[in-house]
Amino acid sequence: xxxxxxxxxxxxxxxxxxxxxxxxxxxxxxxxxxxxxxxxxxxxxxxxxxxxxxxxxxxxxxxxxxxxxxxxxxxxxxxxxxxxxxxxxxxxxxxxxxxxxxxxxxxxxxxxxxxxxxxxxxxxxxxxxxxxxxxxxxxxxxxxxxxxxxxxxxxxxxxxxxxxxxxxxxxxxxxxxxxxxxxxxxxxxxxxxxxxxxxxxxxxxxxxxxxxxxxxxxxxxxxxxxxxxxxxxxxxxxxxxxxxxxxxxxxxxxxxxxxxxxxxxxxxxxxxxxxxxxxxxxxxxxxxxxxxxxxxxxxxxxxxxxxxxxxxxxxxxxxxxxxxxxxxxxxxxxxxx
Numbered sequence: 477x478x479x480x481x482x483x484x485x486x487x488x489x490x491x492x493x494x495x496x497x498x499x500x501x502x503x504x505x506x507x508x509x510x511x512x513x514x515x516x517x518x519x520x521x522x523x524x525x526x527x528x529x530x531x532x533x534x535x536x537x538x539x540x541x542x543x544x545x546x547x548x549x550x551x552x553x554x555x556x557x558x559x560x561x562x563x564x565x566x567x568x569x570x571x572x573x574x575x576x577x578x579x580x581x582x583x584x585x586x587x588x589x590x591x592x593x594x595x596x597x598x599x600x601x602x603x604x605x606x607x608x609x610x611x612x613x614x615x616x617x618x619x620x621x622x623x624x625x626x627x628x629x630x631x632x633x634x635x636x637x638x639x640x641x642x643x644x645x646x647x648x649x650x651x652x653x654x655x656x657x658x659x660x661x662x663x664x665x666x667x668x669x670x671x672x673x674x675x676x677x678x679x680x681x682x683x684x685x686x687x688x689x690x691x692x693x694x695x696x697x698x699x700x701x702x703x704x705x706x707x708x709x710x711x712x713x714x715x716x717x718x719x720x721x722x723x724x725x726x727x728x729x730x731x732x733x734x735x736x737x738x739x740x741x742x743x744x745x746x747x748x749x750x751x752x753x754x755x756x757x758x759x760x761x762x763x764x765x766x767x768x769x770x771x772x773x774x775x776x777x778x779x780x781x782x783x784x785x786x787x788x789x790x791x792x793x794x795x796x797x798x799x800x801x802x803x804x805x806x807x808x809x810x811x812x813x
Contacts, residue, residue, distance in 0.1 A: 492520055501541050570620070570753070577759065579760040583605060632789070646716055646779045662703070724762045726762040771791055773791055
């Protein structure tokens with residue numbers, strides 16, 4: 477089952493619903509047609525709070541919709557391509573991001589060192605890469621993200637004035653349910669990052685701050701896909717397209733821990749509330765830092781996960797006045813310095 481928050485392009489009213497045969501259908505419409513009253517389907521937060529009864533009710537309504545969708549009028553079923561898909565969780569109860577892909581962490585550390593220290597950095601980068609991969613393998617490392625900076629499908633990532641090297645981080649994310657149903661489903665998470673200021677923050681006491689927590693920096697979507705539809709979450713192929721310039725491929729098989737184990741570990745620290753988003757870490761090879769290749773202003777980004785769909789994001793065309801980067805000026809951004 478694929479759950480979603482969406483707006484019709486005609487009236488702009490936000491709705492909570494389900495995907496049925498390529499259409500977005502609200503639970504409000506399905507309840508009206510069946511004459512039922514299920515308050516736990518009024519919004520995604522009530523749905524998550526009231527699992528598993530809310531899921532049972534949603535599946536019953538989805539089955540009705542599958543049987544009778546042909547009789548729905550155009551205001552009651554909206555083709556997904558004509559729907560504005562909103563973030564599946566617009567304000568998560570918390571946003572937690574793990575680093576469970578040692579190969580990405582090693583690649584990223586090497587690129588950061590190379591750019592930060594020039595020729596000397598290029599000499600030590602291979603050593604740094606191997607050390608970081610070994611040091612992070614099997615470790616449950618995480619940090620807290622800005623849960624008030626959420627954007628959804630087809631939204632534009634903010635490009636802060638203090639970075640010339642904006643990047644993406646495609647991740648598999650858990651949407652938590654309650655104690656009875658701990659994992660309500662999965663979604664795609666794009667953790668946008670300002671790379672040229674990240675190393676200094678990572679070496680300090682605060683950890684990621686300006687490099688991660690800026691406005692409109694955390695993309696989620698397009699759906700909450702229930703675990704039964706995903707199957708094994710560590711067998712999903714991933715593809716990333718950056719305009720027509722780059723295409724990167726990866727897999728969730730590189731995660732060092734299963735989502736169930738991740739959640740079990742997190743519960744030893746605190747009890748996540750329903751609607752917490754937990755990213756598992758960046759898919760290796762599927763971001764600019766791993767490849768030392770960089771996004772340009774006005775570019776379209778597509779993050780494609782098997783069974784989860786496509787999260788589409790954009791970068792702005794006009795960046796305004798930019799600060800000089802620690803890594804030097806990018807010629808692609810010369811008009812903005």
